[in-house]
Structure formats: C-alpha cells, structure tokens
Amino acid sequence: MKTISQVYSLHVTINNMLYPKEDKENRILLYACRNCDYQQEADNSCIYVNKITHEVDELTQIIADVAQDPTLPRTEDHPCPKCGHKEAVFFQSHSMKAEDAMRLYYVCTAPHCGHRWTE
Incomplete structure (x- = not known):
C-alpha cells in the first residue's frame, strides 16, 4: 500500500x-x-489500492448435520475433546490456501454436542 x-x-x-x-x-x-x-x-496510474482478505474459520463452515451423514466414515480412536463421546465422523478437506496441507476434520456424533475439531 x-x-x-x-x-x-x-x-x-x-x-x-x-x-x-x-x-x-x-x-x-x-x-x-x-x-x-x-x-x-503521474509516474504511476494507480493512486490507491485497497486489498481486502476475507479469512473464514474452516471449522465454522462445517454443517452441524454432518454427524448424521451415513456416507462418512466413523472412528472411536478420537474421542470428542469437549464432551468425551467416543464416536466421531471424520472427513478430509483441503484449505483454499495453497500453502496449507490436507487435514482431517472430526465432528462429534453425540446429539447434544456436535463439536467440530481438527488435529
């Protein structure tokens, strides 16, 4: 700028x-x-640049109903860090940023919880 x-x-x-x-x-x-x-x-034809970057937390983009999706794999190896429930669904997603690697996202399957996390 x-x-x-x-x-x-x-x-x-x-x-x-x-x-x-x-x-x-x-x-x-x-x-x-x-x-x-x-x-x-003027030496340059550009007099002002306003760069706006919008970063959204990827965990907030996960839909809560994903825990009931029967097509997603389930695991009991990663208990929910919030409620301790043993089962979670998981899926792999990639970031929109080129420098970020692929990562696993977990969603607690407990009906009262639905906590989302990544490791």
Missing part, C-alpha cells in the same frame, strides 16, 4: 500539495495544484 507521500506530490514552487486528477481526453493521470494551473503527469 502506498503512503500519503507516494500518492500526493508537492508543488515545490509554492509549497502546495498536488492532488490526483484525470485527463479524460488523453486518458492519463495527472497531479494538479488546486491554487494554480500547475499540473504534472
């Missing part, structure tokens, strides 16, 4: 800030003084 000093230039002769302005006819970006007619062409 650019700093304010990288976005706005300075009109050195009268010590005023120059503001981004579009030259629609020539399709270029200019920096213009608001107090006089001084203008200069």
Whole structure:
C-alpha cells in the first residue's frame, strides 16, 4: 500500500500539495495544484489500492448435520475433546490456501454436542 507521500506530490514552487486528477481526453493521470494551473503527469496510474482478505474459520463452515451423514466414515480412536463421546465422523478437506496441507476434520456424533475439531 502506498503512503500519503507516494500518492500526493508537492508543488515545490509554492509549497502546495498536488492532488490526483484525470485527463479524460488523453486518458492519463495527472497531479494538479488546486491554487494554480500547475499540473504534472503521474509516474504511476494507480493512486490507491485497497486489498481486502476475507479469512473464514474452516471449522465454522462445517454443517452441524454432518454427524448424521451415513456416507462418512466413523472412528472411536478420537474421542470428542469437549464432551468425551467416543464416536466421531471424520472427513478430509483441503484449505483454499495453497500453502496449507490436507487435514482431517472430526465432528462429534453425540446429539447434544456436535463439536467440530481438527488435529
């Protein structure tokens, strides 16, 4: 992300800030003084970038009804860390991030629990 000093230039002769302005006819970006007619062409046509990253906790994306899915494998080797119930369904899922490896997700099959975890 650019700093304010990288976005706005300075009109050195009268010590005023120059503001981004579009030259629609020539399709270029200019920096213009608001107090006089001084203008200069911008070095870069991008004046601002707003990058938004949305990270969602993968465990919250697991549907609670997955514990009743008869097609999922079940295990008694990984008891629920929340309620201690011995049975859990599990499945393998991959992250949307390329750097993350595949991992197993577990869901407690106890009707009163439904806790989700990964190891």
